[in-house]
Amino acid sequence: MSSSLVRRSAFTGVLALACAGTFAPSALAAAPVDSLDGDLTPLTLLGTNDFHGHFTKDFACTVASAKAEYPDASFISAGDNVGGTPFESASQQDNPSIDFLNALGLEASSVGNHEFDKGFDDLTGRVSSRASWTYLGANVYKSGTTTPALPEYKVLDVNGVKVAVVGAVTTDTPNMVAGDGVAGLTFGEPVAAVNRVAAKLKDGNAANGEADVVVAEYHEGAPEGGEATLSSMQAASPVFNNIVTKTSGDVSAIFTGHTHQLYSWDAPVPGAEGTRPIIQTDFYAKYLGVLQLGYDKASGKVTQYKVTNRPVSAPSDACTSLPAYTAAAAVVDSANARAEEIGKQVVAQSSGPITSALKADGSRDDRLAESNLSNLIAQSYVDSLNKPGRTGSVEIGLMNPGGVRADLVPDASGNLTFAQAAAVMPFNNTVATREVTGATLVRILEQQWQPEGSSRPFLKLGLSKNVTYTFDEKKPAGERVTSVLVDGKPLEESTSYTVASNSFLITGGDNFTALKEGGAVSDSGLIDQGLFVEWLKAASPLSPSYAKQSLSVVDQPTKLTAGKEASFTVSGFDMTSKDAPANKSVEVFVDGTSVGTFPITTSSSTTPPYPANHGTASVKFTVPADASGDALVTFKAAPTGTSGGFPVTIEGGAPTTTPTDPTTEPTDPTTGPTDPTSEPSDPSSTSEPSDPSTTDEPTASPTDGTSTSGGGNPSSSSTSTTGPKVETDGMRNEQAVTGLAGLGLLLVAGIGAVVARLRRTV
The missing domain is CATH 3.90.780.10 (5'-Nucleotidase, C-terminal domain)
Structure with a gap:
C-alpha cells in the first residue's frame, strides 16, 4: 500500500457539508502543511500500532532519533503491543517486548484485542505492572454496566500543552479472544466512547478532567485490500467510515490500528471546515508515525498539522549514543541471546x-x-x-x-x-x-x-x-x-x-x-x-504440499444427461504459498472414469466478494453414455494434485439391471398367453401416450412370464425409442392407439407360442 504514503484529501466540500450539523462546531479544523508556522506551538506525537513484539534495533534507532529531533515529543501506541509475537518474545512471556517499549519511553496505548490473549487479569496485573505506560480502553466496561474497566484517557504534557490521549478497541475483541479472556467485560461502540470522553475533556469542568487538545487512539482501522484511498476504504467498511465521519470535532487527530495497513489521510471534520489527520503505521514496527500539530495558544485551537509515516532505518552512529537507543538495544541483545538458547x-x-x-x-x-x-x-x-x-x-x-x-x-x-x-x-x-x-x-x-x-x-x-x-x-x-x-x-x-x-x-x-x-x-x-x-x-521429514482443497466452480451443474455435453468453469487451482508452481492441466472424472484433460491458464482474481482465485480451466466433456444415477464429478490438477469435486445426478443412462442369463431355464408362466381375439380396451379411456421421441431410455425388461423378451433375453424392439409418431388429434389418434394395441396382442401371442415351444424342447 505504498501509495498511501502520500496524504490525500478524499472528500469534497459537499461531503464535508453533509457531515455538518452532526456535531455542534467546537473548533475550526486544521489544514495540512509542509511545515508549521513559526508562531504556533508544535505538538509532536510519535505513533506505532500492532507492534506485536517485533523489537529490533532498527525500530529503536528510528524512535530514539525522532525523540532527539523533537525533544518534547510523546510516544504513543494504538494497541497490540504484546500477543501474537515472534518466538524471541513469546518464549519469554512477552517480557522483552514490554521492557523494550519501556526503554523507548512509551507513555500511553489503547488496548488491542491481543492485550487480552492471556486474559483480563494478566493484562491488568502482570502486563500493566511491568509496563511504564498506561493502557486505555474507553469502550471497555464491566459487564452489564457503563462502569469503565480500564482508564479511558491519559493527559500528556507535550511542549507545555495538555494533550489527552483517548483509547478504544475494536468491538470484535470478544470474537478474537479465547475462552475466559474477556469474561466479565462488555465492549461498547468505540466512536461513541471516544466522543463521550472527549466531550468531558473539553467541557470546561475541571472536576471531570480537562485537556487543551484531544487525540484518539482506535485499535480499529481501514480494511485491507482494494484501492488505497480514504473514500474507497470508507465505502468498504462501515466501521471505518464511522470513525472517519462520526468522531467528534473535539478530536484533533486520529491514530488507528488493528488492520495492519499503512496510510495517512486528510479527513473531513464533522461540524467544521478543514480536515484532520487519520493515520496507521502498518505493523510489526516497520514504520513510525510522526505527527506535528500546530497549536495556537491564543485561540486554544489546532490550526495546522504535518504527518509522515517514517520507515525504520538501520542504526547509525548518530543514534547509537542516544540513551533511549542504548537501553532498548540492550533489551534486544539480552532477549535474543536467551531465545537463541531456547530455540x-x-x-x-x-x-x-x-x-x-x-x-x-x-x-x-x-x-x-x-x-x-x-x-x-x-x-x-x-x-x-x-x-x-x-x-x-x-x-x-x-x-x-x-x-x-x-x-x-x-x-x-x-x-x-x-x-x-x-x-x-x-x-x-x-x-x-x-x-x-x-x-x-x-x-x-x-x-x-x-x-x-x-x-x-x-x-x-x-x-x-x-x-x-x-x-x-x-x-x-x-x-x-x-x-x-x-x-x-x-x-x-x-x-x-x-x-x-x-x-x-x-x-x-x-x-x-x-x-x-x-x-x-x-x-x-x-x-x-x-x-x-x-x-x-x-x-519429519516434511514435503510442502501445493494441492488446494477449495475450488471456485461457475455454472456448477447438479444434473447431467448421459451422452450429452456438460460445461463449466473451474478456478482457484493454484496456491500462493512460497514456491508453489502453477498448475498446467486438470483431469476431470465422472465416477472415476476420465472424461478429459483440460488446460489451466494462469489468471488471478482479487476483487470482492473474494477469495482470490488463481488458475482457471474451462471444462467441456461428453457425459459417459452408460452413466446414470448419483455420481461424482471430480478434478485432479497437475502438477500439484489440487483436487475437489461435486455430486450430480445423471439422467438418461443405459440400463443398470443385469439381464437374465439366457441359459437359465425360463420361468413357467402361471397364466396362459392373452387371447389375441379378446376385445382391446377402449383407447378413449386410457391416458394420452407420450411422444416416444421425448422419453428417457427405458429400464430393463421384466423377467416374468409376461416379459416381452423370450427366454429372458432383452428384446431389441423393447428398448427402441424410434417408431411411428402417435398422432394426438381426432380419428388418427384413435386409429394409431388401436393399431398399437393390436400389435401388442399379436406380440403376446407370439411369445406364448415361443414359450410353449421352448418347454417342449428342454
Missing part, C-alpha cells in the same frame, strides 16, 4: 518452505487465500488428537489464518528449529474439539465471507486434507458453498462430525459463530504451540 533445537526437516499465502508484493499473511501452512496445522490437530490415549475420533481439522504468525522456512540443510516452529502459533491456545453437523460445517465455511463491517472481508480457513469443497463467490451470502466432500464422499448434512481447532476458533472466534451451534467443547488441555512442535517431530 536452537532442531525439531524437523523439510524439503522446502511451508508458508502462509503470499500477497501480490511477495509479503506473507494473505488471509484471503488458502495456504499449505494453514492446512498443515489443521491436519496436525487431527493427527495429534487421534493418538492413543487422547481425544480420538477427530474427523476434521480447522485453522484460522490469523493464528498463523510465522512461516516454516528451512535452512540450507533442510532443518527446522524449535524457535521457528514455536513462532508459527505464539498465542498458547489450547486445542479442543466439538461435534457439529454437516449442515453446521457448511455454515462454518460460509462464514469465511465475513459480516459486513468486519475489518477483513474474507478469512480463508485451513482444512485437514480429507476435506475439499467448491464454491461460487458470486452467489448470495449463505449460498456460496456449493458442495463439500469429506473423505471423498459428499457431506451428509444430518451426520455429526468431530472437528478440532484451537480454543480461539472452536469457540466461535473471528466471527465463525456457527461453531457455537455444535456440542459441548472438549478441551484437550494441550497447548497448540507444543502440540505442533511435537507433531512436526513425528511427521
